[in-house]
Amino acid sequence: MTTPLLPREHYLNVRYGIKSWLLTKDHKRIALLYLITVTGFFFLGGAFAVLIRLELATPAGDLLSSDTYNKMFTMHGVIMVFFFLIPSIPAILGNFLVPMMIGAKDLAFPRINLLSWYIYILGGIFTLWAVIVGGVDTGWTFYTPYSTAASNTNVVATGLGVFITGFSSILTGLNFIVTIHRMRAPGLTWFRLPLFIWAHYATSLIQVLGTPVIAITVLLVALERTFRIGIFDPALGGDPVLFQHLFWFYSHPAVYIMILPAMGVVSEVVACFSRKNVFGYSFVAFSSLAIAVFGFLVWAHHMFVAGISVYAAMVFSFLSFAVAIPSAVKVFNWTATLYRGAIWWQAPLLFVFGFIGLFTIGGLTGLFLASLGLDVHVHDTYFVVAHFHYIMVGGAIMGYMAGLHFWWPKMFGRMYPEPWAKFAALVVFVGFNLTFLPQFILGYMGMPRRYHAYPEEFQVLNVMSSAGATILGVGYLIPMIYFIWSLRYGRAAGPNPWGATGLEWTTQSPPLTENFPVTPVVAEGAYEYSKREMRVV
């Protein structure tokens, strides 16, 4: 094996200058624009989390005022959900990889792709402006009538930020759907597609169908707040619970926008590093679609104590259990993929192991919340907080980290330092569990979420959680440092450092602007590792 060199020409050096980036139509450059901005929002949202955990280290509300604390958890939620988790994998890895994995030169609508980034930035500016001029304190859920009648913070500006960013999400989803339908390389049939593509297809469906509902909902909040039109506020003749229906009709499927792409990453990484077909390919593929469809039918499980009828609650409880099955099927298939593999312990796989473990716990604790009688007790407590962080941080961010490490050599042509990455995976895993496991116990003991101060008997577990958050923060800073380091000092990766199947690995790293010198022709399934000799080139 000879030491690879960086290719002479690639998408990063083909043009220079700020204009060549801000006016680019190259999906890979747009992915990097997203990478930079989304990372910025991640660390901003993380900074709010640091303040939250610092405040909660003591029972008394002594570090921040109540109003400031309320703004911290609101802005943490708004930024992490709408400006980090939703765009993270689709807009960065999806943007970079969807065309490459299907042998296309770009997405179907390159200009719309660039537009979606600008829309994201515009929405981000509105939200940042709201943060700078005083913040918002409604919780990321914007529950009425608090958000329309009681809060005196920047609800409308934040809502507009969310509203605008939604269009970015819709356009990205639309672009992916058309691209996947129309631009697959010759021979690349639906059942030869990488599971990453299936996952993004399912995600895109949710983005296109669900996002308009949240857009309308926050618009109605803004209208009621500004013009006192009675929609949600009972004092104006509205119905506050109607808001919850509308909000969760999007915001529950939004959880699947966050987790499905991560599941796509997991399928790619598990197959590559165990040198095997993904076990039960079609079950994994269809489970993504099943999650996308059933995900739209479970929203009222957020409302079991909001006075909905007992029978409605039963239907939503039943459907919530049903939606858990496709996720369980995926976990079993990934685990079975490892069986009789040739397992190569590299950092992306370690992150994926973290994903599978934490997602399993996150999914199973979801069953607690789907069970009606138990949800009454744990609803709106730290149990819920712990559960969704296991899915969103333990699941979605672990998957994002796995994907970032896996495709980093493809994106920049250089390797990250492997030992550091393994260390970071370990630190994240330990820090995460120390942060969020105690919160399950806190929740069952009855500590409500969004509490600035709390009774003293909850302190020990809160201190553990805050300590864990510190470790978790370090776990995210380490990759930040070595990724930047690797851009200059990393070993040149070559086209396929992992010996992976998949069209994106057949071309140079970093790729040419047009991705492939010649349009590839596909003649086999996505993961025919066991048929080929191992080739690291």
Place this chain on the structure above:
Amino acid sequence: MWSGFPLFPEQASTLASEVDHLYFFLVALTAFFSILIATLIVVFAIRYHRRNPAAVGAPITGSLPLELMWSIIPFGISMVIFTWGATVYFNMARPPDETLEIYSVGKRWMWKFQHIDGQREINELHVPIGRPVKITMTSEDVIHSLYFPAFRVKADVIPGRYSTVWFNANKAGEYHLFCAEYCGTKHSGMIGRVVVMEPAAYQAWLSGGTGEMSLAARGQRLFEELACHTCHLPDGSGKGPSLVGLFGSQVKLADGSVVTADESYIRESILNPQAKTTAGFQPLMPTFQGLVNEEGLLALLEYIKSLQPAGAPGAPAAASTGVETQGERTSQ
């Protein structure tokens, strides 16, 4: 800070153990599957750790029997949990026939409790042991949620409507009472304690009250102050229908439909009288929106509930005082 480091909440209601049994079952289930998956991953990762860089995995693509197995078994287990959880929920949703009724109004940032006999409490609630308690609640401003961790129950308290929560406390002591729905600045200060007392101690606490009027008596006074009594004559000869025996009855409306006269109907008929006009009466009643607050509405409601036809069981005199009834009145 280590003093008192509990990992499990106290069980102080009959529902608590039902909820906890389901919880323990799910904890065991979670532990089983998490350990199963983690063990498989670790075992496979070590057992099949590649021996040389050129090694490839076995050509296995899947197995229909396995797929069916790990779809159907989890589905079966989840249906067991579904049924179990729904059963507990039904028990929570349906209070027993005989309950001690208490009213509550949530407002930013306090809980006000109103006993039938007249006692009023703020951020503190006294209840007897071994007797089902039903709290009918509403909010003056935003959504709150009344949460008793030791009883394992909570219910959202929503402006403009009544919701209920019930429990049967079975262990004397003092427990937390929280607001669980975020409601603004002092959300985490909207807390208090529920004091569960032995029946005798509870009776003593009740009679130790300040001799305040019963809730129904307060309602009656308000009924007269607002001049409701000038139209709603007991014999039905007034401009408005008689309210005697109204609560819980079926009311025929001007549009021909029939509604049950429950808390929500009475509330609506005071605040928005034209919404559902009783058949045979002119829509003459003015709105009382803004003239009577949530606590006043609850007093009026309790007064109207107390108006039972003579001879009906459990019909106290309209103007009964707290001393006569001593919290003995029960819901129908």
